[in-house]
Amino acid sequence: MKTKAVIFDLDGVIVDTAKFHFMAWKALSDELGLFFDEAVNERLKGVSRMKSFEIILEVNGAQDRFTEEEKEEYIKKKNDLYVSFVKTLTPEDMLPGVAAFIGRARAAGIKTAVASVSKNAPLVLECLRAADMFDYVADAAKVEKSKPAPDIFLVCAEALGVAPADCIGVEDAQAGIEAIKAAGMFSVGINVTVTSVEPDVHLKSTSELDFEKIVK
Ligand code: G6P
Ligand code: MG
Numbered sequence: 360m361k362t363k364a365v366i367f368d369l370d371g372v373i374v375d376t377a378k379f380h381f382m383a384w385k386a387l388s389d390e391l392g393l394f395f396d397e398a399v400n401e402r403l404k405g406v407s408r409m410k411s412f413e414i415i416l417e418v419n420g421a422q423d424r425f426t427e428e429e430k431e432e433y434i435k436k437k438n439d440l441y442v443s444f445v446k447t448l449t450p451e452d453m454l455p456g457v458a459a460f461i462g463r464a465r466a467a468g469i470k471t472a473v474a475s476v477s478k479n480a481p482l483v484l485e486c487l488r489a490a491d492m493f494d495y496v497a498d499a500a501k502v503e504k505s506k507p508a509p510d511i512f513l514v515c516a517e518a519l520g521v522a523p524a525d526c527i528g529v530e531d532a533q534a535g536i537e538a539i540k541a542a543g544m545f546s547v548g549i550n551v552t553v554t555s556v557e558p559d560v561h562l563k564s565t566s567e568l569d570f571e572k573i574v575k
Pocket of ligand 1: 370380405406438476478479480
């Protein structure tokens, strides 16, 4: 493999937003009398907003409690709170080692992209002032099948004009590692807690993102 592009997940790879998702889902769950804890939050990583709410409802045996309209209303409420937390992010919140790794990759002529199923990805990147670090940011609203389907990684590769086999994908969630593998890319996992599929390289944190060791 000759690496021509590195495609990053956002939440948990570039910035730790899991705590914001947790606080927002917890507030909504408390309001609705639903059980929600860190272990359930873990299952929502890499999963779309509606699917996340459906997992919470399923955990509570409450799949049929709300109409589609009500569910839309509740996930909007969760998102409004999440967005208020996101707006507190600054460039200092980028996870350690990420900016240096991206800088090194771009200096070597390697393209970079963001493959996140989050519809808030552009806002998060804006708050981090990181949008310029990427050649392409996938539009989650336009990618129908979310992870573990490979689609969002393939959309990025195509937009960058690079063959999937020449791409590295970086992810913190099991669904994301599965998506990278299904896309036929080399996978780098960052502290992936559930691993039914092992990433090609598994790091404990982003501070271990060593360009010389990872990029071939
Ligand atoms: C990422 C996060 C998930 C989140 C999803 C949708 O994949 O890991 O926890 O549910 O994005 O995010 P959004 O900002 O669109 O609600
Ligand atoms: Mg993630």
